[in-house]
Amino acid sequence: MQLYCSTTSPFARKCRALIHLCELADRVELVLVDPFSDNTQLRDANPLGKIPTLVDGNLNITDSPLICEYLAEQADCSIEILGKHTPSYYPIQVCHANADGILDAAVASVFERRRDTEPSSYWLDRWDRSIKETIRHADITHLGTASSANIATIAFMVALGYLDFRREEIHWREYNPELAAWYAAIENQKWFSSTRPD
Numbered sequence: 001m002q003l004y005c006s007t008t009s010p011f012a013r014k015c016r017a018l019i020h021l022c023e024l025a026d027r028v029e030l031v032l033v034d035p036f037s038d039n040t041q042l043r044d045a046n047p048l049g050k051i052p053t054l055v056d057g058n059l060n061i062t063d064s065p066l067i068c069e070y071l072a073e074q075a076d077c078s079i080e081i082l083g084k085h086t087p088s089y090y091p092i093q094v095c096h097a098n099a100d101g102i103l104d105a106a107v108a109s110v111f112e113r114r115r116d117t118e119p120s121s122y123w124l125d126r127w128d129r130s131i132k133e134t135i136r137h138a139d140i141t142h143l144g145t146a147s148s149a150n151i152a153t154i155a156f157m158v159a160l161g162y163l164d165f166r167r168e169e170i171h172w173r174e175y176n177p178e179l180a181a182w183y184a185a186i187e188n189q190k191w192f193s194s195t196r197p198d
């Protein structure tokens with residue numbers, strides 16, 4: 001399998017962290033690409049030109065939640081990581097979706113600030129509000145722990161790590177001290193520390 005990714009994409013980081021946790025490194029080659037340089041191989045595998053994209057033989061898989069699900073199934077760790085066929089499956093997936101929502105808003109706000117015309121204060125405020133409210137309401141019940149990580153653990157850790165990386169001025173810890181303590185207890189786990197953006 002090949003995973004088109006970069007070291008800074010948070011969506012790709014979820015997949016890289018899962019590869020580490022599920023011990024799939026021998027089976028997945030990381031192909032580093034810049035999605036903004038319009039790489040032909042990436043476009044062939046994913047017409048949207050986005051990373052992460054996973055190629056397994058003739059199968060091209062796009063969108064990080066689906067890639068994570070596929071990888072967990074290949075590694076036979078879909079019960080531990082996805083909670084598949086357990087009562088926790090949907091609560092875990094909702095946490096995963098909320099973490100991806102934080103990422104969608106945070107990534108959009110980073111690019112909005114980089115545009116060469118005046119950024120939209122309406123959108124910047126709206127995205128910041130979504131980030132802060134989602135953090136304020138985050139409940140750690142289904143977020144897993146250092147010793148029993150699941151896809152919600154990965155997704156929330158990556159989303160919060162991205163805020164530290166690109167949107168430090170949001171000071172997300174002020175909105176949820178319990179979540180901040182949860183993050184601190186996990187941040188030195190190898191799957192997280194070894195996939196930090198550089």
Ligand SMILES: N[C@@H](CCC(=O)N[C@@H](CS)C(=O)NCC(=O)O)C(=O)O
Binds near residue numbers: 048050052065100107
């Ligand atoms: N929903 C997608 C989002 C992926 C995404 O937006 N990736 C960014 C990099 S962080 C990208 O490839 N952007 C290139 C573009 O939008 O053209 C996922 O979860 O995989």
